[in-house]
Amino acid sequence: MKQTASPGVSRRALLRLAAGAAAALAAGPGIARPRRAGAATTPIEHLVIILRENHSYDNYFGAFPGGDGKTVGARCLDENPDPPHLREHALRGVVVGGNGYCHYREEAVPNYWAYARAFTLCDNYFGEVRGPSVPNYVMLMAAQTPMLDNPPRGSGRLEIPAITDRLDERGVEWANYSGGIFMVSMFKNAFASGRIRPEFAFDAAAAAGRLPAVTWLTPSLGDSEHPPASVRRGENWTVARINALMQGPQWPRCAVLVVWDEWGGFWDHVKPPVVEKEPGFFGQAVRYGYRIPCLVIGPHARRGHVSHTLYSHVSVLRTIERLFDVKPLTERDASANDLLDCFDFRQEPRAPLVLPLRT
Numbered sequence: 001m002k003q004t005a006s007p008g009v010s011r012r013a014l015l016r017l018a019a020g021a022a023a024a025l026a027a028g029p030g031i032a033r034p035r036r037a038g039a040a041t042t043p044i045e046h047l048v049i050i051l052r053e054n055h056s057y058d059n060y061f062g063a064f065p066g067g068d069g070k071t072v073g074a075r076c077l078d079e080n081p082d083p084p085h086l087r088e089h090a091l092r093g094v095v096v097g098g099n100g101y102c103h104y105r106e107e108a109v110p111n112y113w114a115y116a117r118a119f120t121l122c123d124n125y126f127g128e129v130r131g132p133s134v135p136n137y138v139m140l141m142a143a144q145t146p147m148l149d150n151p152p153r154g155s156g157r158l159e160i161p162a163i164t165d166r167l168d169e170r171g172v173e174w175a176n177y178s179g180g181i182f183m184v185s186m187f188k189n190a191f192a193s194g195r196i197r198p199e200f201a202f203d204a205a206a207a208a209g210r211l212p213a214v215t216w217l218t219p220s221l222g223d224s225e226h227p228p229a230s231v232r233r234g235e236n237w238t239v240a241r242i243n244a245l246m247q248g249p250q251w252p253r254c255a256v257l258v259v260w261d262e263w264g265g266f267w268d269h270v271k272p273p274v275v276e277k278e279p280g281f282f283g284q285a286v287r288y289g290y291r292i293p294c295l296v297i298g299p300h301a302r303r304g305h306v307s308h309t310l311y312s313h314v315s316v317l318r319t320i321e322r323l324f325d326v327k328p329l330t331e332r333d334a335s336a337n338d339l340l341d342c343f344d345f346r347q348e349p350r351a352p353l354v355l356p357l358r359t
Helices: 011-027 057-061 087-092 110-118 133-142 163-169 188-192 199-208 231-246 313-324
Strands: 046-052 120-122 174-178 196-198 214-218 254-260 285-287 294-297 305-307
Touching (some): 046 313, 057 110, 110 120, 110 294, 133 163, 133 313, 163 174, 163 188, 174 199, 199 214, 231 254, 254 313
Parallel strands (some): 046 254, 174 214
């Protein structure tokens, strides 16, 4: 059947609409799309989630002014031996090995403290699972986990829905720039999507303003701060990525969440709230895991603010859902606090804070 234009719509208007649609397709993921009607009204068009590894809040920020922190023991080594941190250790207590009874001061992580002073630090953010990395990775992506300890590693194995599926359903562009840690790529659909890119390509994409709406940055193990990897090297990796973003054209419309996956066996003085108990493990808690750091960075992040709001990994999911109007994955993320109260959208947008790398 022959199609005709709707009444009142001129041929010129139709041509303008067609040209606009073609331009949007050609523009690629670095160009902002119109915000969906159900999304939170904010200036944020690009969210970058940077994964770090295996440190408790007190381990890095126990001495930070204004935060709920305490320190214990001596100073940790830059390449500290790895404390025990499997699920069996987590169920016995926050720290079960002598390597975890130590802490870092500002001189050991000065740039993380600089971000905390300039932007927002969360001191009530918990890992999702009282256990090691993989179940917390899964919670960070799916708000549920079929495992409570580290299974054999591999890509494309998980078929449960992930936040990447929700973004695909809504046509929201995303990418994972990965140095090898497989948090995003362990999901079948994400692994098959073609959006898992080499970590070294992030800086060029940021410089060119080509980052999509949601970006995950996952490092190599050597750059992750996972003991015994160097904390200085890991902090430098984070700073170099944030510097690239801050010096690119998308900085005025972006936000960065720097989160650690789990506590890594390091001491923390705050006992996690118990919000779920798993059957079959003698009433031992699934949620929450121990407290970990979270930094919220961006031109609209609150200046020099310490947030005491209760957050966990599913708060990252809830933030994505609120910003880009995507459906929650489970009741966990649907009921979580998002991180939007770490922003002040009335303040003058912040200039970039480009920091030097340490030698």
